[in-house]
Amino acid sequence: MDHILILTQFDMSLVASADSLSWNYCEVHWEKFNSTINKALANINPPTHLDMVESFQAAACNLDKALCNTAEAVVPKTRPHPHQKHWWTKDLTK
């Protein structure tokens, strides 16, 4: 005695799960990375003594942008494996 299934479709749009990509640092060409970030760092102010909160924030923002732009340009991205498990080590338990 099996019931027959009923299939129904509605014209309603749903949001799909976020397609999360992460940086794949194992595949980075580090010489290219170094030359790209050196060029990016050359375009911002050189390291100096910072005595104002505003100037500190501006310098941090510039450094962050340089790192992000370099990563976007040079570091490949990877899609997490669907069967990937959370990792843990005994050192972390201590």
Next chain:
Amino acid sequence: MTDMPTHTMLDKLQIWQQNLNKSHITQLTLINSTPPGEWDVLALQEPSLNSLGNMKANIHWRVVYPTAKYTNGDKPRAVMLISSRISTDTWKQVEFPSVDIVIIQLQTLQGLCTVFNIYNDCTHDDTVSMLERFLPGNLPSLHPTEQDHLVWLGDFNCHHPLWDKERNSHLFTGAALEVLQKLINILADYGLMQILPKDVLTLQLTSSSNWTCPDNIFCTAHTCSTLITCDTDPG
């Protein structure tokens, strides 16, 4: 900096409903052969459960048990599986005090869609009575605006000339119709329309080989305008 979410939209809400009749084989076949990319919601009644009251599924589905399963320990007779490709930010479960009903709310671009997966026991109408008591106080959250949608589906275990064939008139006894009238009244009170065409039969009885229609699906009237298809699949 490590995660860069990109949201895409799924253009249809696709629901597969079936009473599994506690068949482990039917359930495994369903889970392993139903492409989660094609179906968004599996609304199951009488699933096959293990001793803990859980069912087997795979990583493509998120299993939603009745909230009452966790409070009184009874084995559920209604379970929903939501495709893991749907963002968990866009749906949630609504608490209901019975192991025979699972309610989920999906946020769609066309409004909030609240789906009731119902197993109605053929020996009593307690589930319908619970729905009757539950709905008035909870309607503001279930159906906040006129644009929002209500969908009721499941195994209602009842026979009525509105959906069964006339040749099943021997099942339309006065006593049965009187009990069923409570469900019909609720459907009418909340403006729910039957969208499974009349005379579409879903179950062949072992004893008489007669085909009947205990399974059904209803939705609010304006939801019918979004309906693309509703039919059985004999497999």
